Amino acid sequence: MKILSSSQIRDADKHTIENEPIESIDLMERASASFSKWFIGEFPGKCKVHVVSGKGNNGGDGLAVARILKRNGYEVKVYTTSDEGSEDFNINFHRLPEGIERKVVDDSLGSIETGVLIDALFGSGLDRPIEGRYAKIVKEINQFAGQVVSIDIPSGVYADNPVDGEHVVEATHTVSFQLPKLAFFMAENEKFVGDWHVVDIGLDQNFIDHTDSRIHMVTLEDVRSYLKKPAKFSHKGNMGRSMLICGSSGKMGACIIAARAALRSGAGLLTCYVPAVGENIIQTAVPEAMAMVSTFQDYHVEEANFKGMDAVGIGPGLGTEDQTEMALRKWIKQLEVPAVIDADGLNMISSRPDILKHVPEGTIFTPHPKEFSRLAGEAEDSFKRLEMAREYAKKHKVIIVLKGAYTAVFDTEGSVYFNSTGNPGMATGGSGDALTGIITALLGQGYSSKWAAIVGVFIHGLAGDEAAEDLGCISMTATDIIDYLPDAFRHVEMR
Ligand SMILES: NC(=O)C1=CN([C@@H]2O[C@H](COP(=O)(O)OP(=O)(O)OC[C@H]3O[C@@H](n4cnc5c(N)ncnc54)[C@H](O)[C@@H]3O)[C@@H](O)[C@H]2O)[C@H](O)CC1
Numbered sequence: 001m002k003i004l005s006s007s008q009i010r011d012a013d014k015h016t017i018e019n020e021p022i023e024s025i026d027l028m029e030r031a032s033a034s035f036s037k038w039f040i041g042e043f044p045g046k047c048k049v050h051v052v053s054g055k056g057n058n059g060g061d062g063l064a065v066a067r068i069l070k071r072n073g074y075e076v077k078v079y080t081t082s083d084e085g086s087e088d089f090n091i092n093f094h095r096l097p098e099g100i101e102r103k104v105v106d107d108s109l110g111s112i113e114t115g116v117l118i119d120a121l122f123g124s125g126l127d128r129p130i131e132g133r134y135a136k137i138v139k140e141i142n143q144f145a146g147q148v149v150s151i152d153i154p155s156g157v158y159a160d161n162p163v164d165g166e167h168v169v170e171a172t173h174t175v176s177f178q179l180p181k182l183a184f185f186m187a188e189n190e191k192f193v194g195d196w197h198v199v200d201i202g203l204d205q206n207f208i209d210h211t212d213s214r215i216h217m218v219t220l221e222d223v224r225s226y227l228k229k230p231a232k233f234s235h236k237g238n239m240g241r242s243m244l245i246c247g248s249s250g251k252m253g254a255c256i257i258a259a260r261a262a263l264r265s266g267a268g269l270l271t272c273y274v275p276a277v278g279e280n281i282i283q284t285a286v287p288e289a290m291a292m293v294s295t296f297q298d299y300h301v302e303e304a305n306f307k308g309m310d311a312v313g314i315g316p317g318l319g320t321e322d323q324t325e326m327a328l329r330k331w332i333k334q335l336e337v338p339a340v341i342d343a344d345g346l347n348m349i350s351s352r353p354d355i356l357k358h359v360p361e362g363t364i365f366t367p368h369p370k371e372f373s374r375l376a377g378e379a380e381d382s383f384k385r386l387e388m389a390r391e392y393a394k395k396h397k398v399i400i401v402l403k404g405a406y407t408a409v410f411d412t413e414g415s416v417y418f419n420s421t422g423n424p425g426m427a428t429g430g431s432g433d434a435l436t437g438i439i440t441a442l443l444g445q446g447y448s449s450k451w452a453a454i455v456g457v458f459i460h461g462l463a464g465d466e467a468a469e470d471l472g473c474i475s476m477t478a479t480d481i482i483d484y485l486p487d488a489f490r491h492v493e494m495r
């Protein structure tokens with residue numbers, strides 16, 4: 001699914017009005033009806049509803065929603081910051097039926113005790129920080145004890161830029177029109193956006209399909225269409241020969257997790273290349289995997305042989321000893337097959353950036369934000385980090401998997417794909433090692449680097465979601481994520 005900027009959405013809006021054709025006020029009605037349908041589903045008990053409207057079209061939506069909810073049996077009170085506004089605001093202001101209490105407010109809503117508050121103060125037309133009387137209103141909204149639902153976007157949040165003021169509505173839910181907004185994927189906006197939802201308002205799909213956007217959200221349908229089904233005549237030899245280079249004394253767990261995740265992700269033949277300390281451990285814990293054992297006891301110091309391999313995963317539990325770093329340099333120089341580099345592998349590259357020039361095109365890096373800042377420098381905010389990751393991926397011709405609540409995959413051409421699965425329970429030791437294993441297995445089965453990363457991240461998150469459903473976010477571990485991989489793959493396969 002594409003994510004469009006506010007100006008692209010405005011164009012889609014204009015195009016729909018001209019070409020459907022539909023009057024702008026009727027499009028507002030359609031948007032408000034879609035919002036109301038969502039609202040009635042979420043709050044079926046006919047609670048008291050307080051609608052706070054600004055004077056733009058977001059406010060106009062609020063007024064239309066007030067009317068629709070009143071018709072559906074809700075007790076509605078409307079607070080407007082003005083009795084006059086945009087053309088469609090004015091029409092909806094005059095359409096407000098009798099029986100809706102209304103109040104034109106200056107800088108205070110007065111006391112609101114119960115019910116649900118709908119925030120229609122500012123939408124995508126916000127063009128400066130919220131100050132003065134509007135700031136006081138936002139303060140009151142945030143002090144309200146009940147749930148707050150923002151129409152389209154929380155007032156004070158920009159769709160495509162970082163928040164620049166102190167006064168921003170903190171919504172419980174945000175109901176966005178037609179598509180999600182880039183702002184929803186940024187960690188610092190989580191407390192403003194709350195749980196977000198998208199409702200269809202019938203903007204011209206053909207126009208959206210032809211609008212150039214390099215920002216996407218990965219959906220189940222996307223992954224379903226890319227998932228390779230094992231062929232009837234497949235055998236272990238053509239399901240990919242993969243190697244994990246992993247482990248050091250005290251860090252063999254990372255290796256086990258990555259190996260198990262790879263096997264649960266369809267790796268045909270898996271070899272774990274480990275230092276001597278790891279031989280018995282890996283052979284006992286993961287009997288399905290072969291072990292290739294380096295002569296040195298505690299950590300990697302030697303060149304590996306990738307002959308006959310289809311994919312390599314480098315990083316889980318490697319440690320960052322100087323000699324391991326020298327070994328990493330050799331591994332990277334002789335890489336001829338698709339590879340994913342994680343964790344300590346990335347940390348070593350950060351401390352010796354000259355290694356970068358030997359990294360083959362299309363290699364996948366899977367940093368979390370801290371590892372990414374070691375690679376590319378500190379970012380002021382998530383929007384800047386997004387640009388930095390995009391530039392880094394393009395410049396070094398690598399796929400970046402930037403891990404976070406919405407893990408983002410950056411391809412080498414400047415596109416970014418936000419993942420839509422996963423939960424806070426996955427921020428647990430070993431979760432990243434499992435992801436490395438999954439991606440290595442997919443690379444081995446012939447997925448392109450970009451799609452191995454996108455599909456791997458999605459499946460990893462989905463397995464985490466299935467695990468969280470049964471076990472809860474607090475108790476789940478990385479091993480649980482692996483245990484739920486079969487459910488996740490089946491879920492994607494199901495049609
Ligand atoms: N295609 C769609 O998605 C549809 C969207 N709709 C809704 O329209 C709004 C956008 O409406 P717009 O009139 O452009 O902007 P706002 O309502 O956000 O308000 C603009 C209004 O406010 C002034 N303003 C901006 N920033 C500030 C500020 N910080 N302080 C004070 N005043 C400010 C600005 O000058 C304007 O006067 C979109 O979000 C949807 O909710 C349609 O209803 C359906 C189609």
Ligand SMILES: [K+]
Pocket residue numbers: 058119120121122123150151152153154155
């Ligand atoms: K709003």
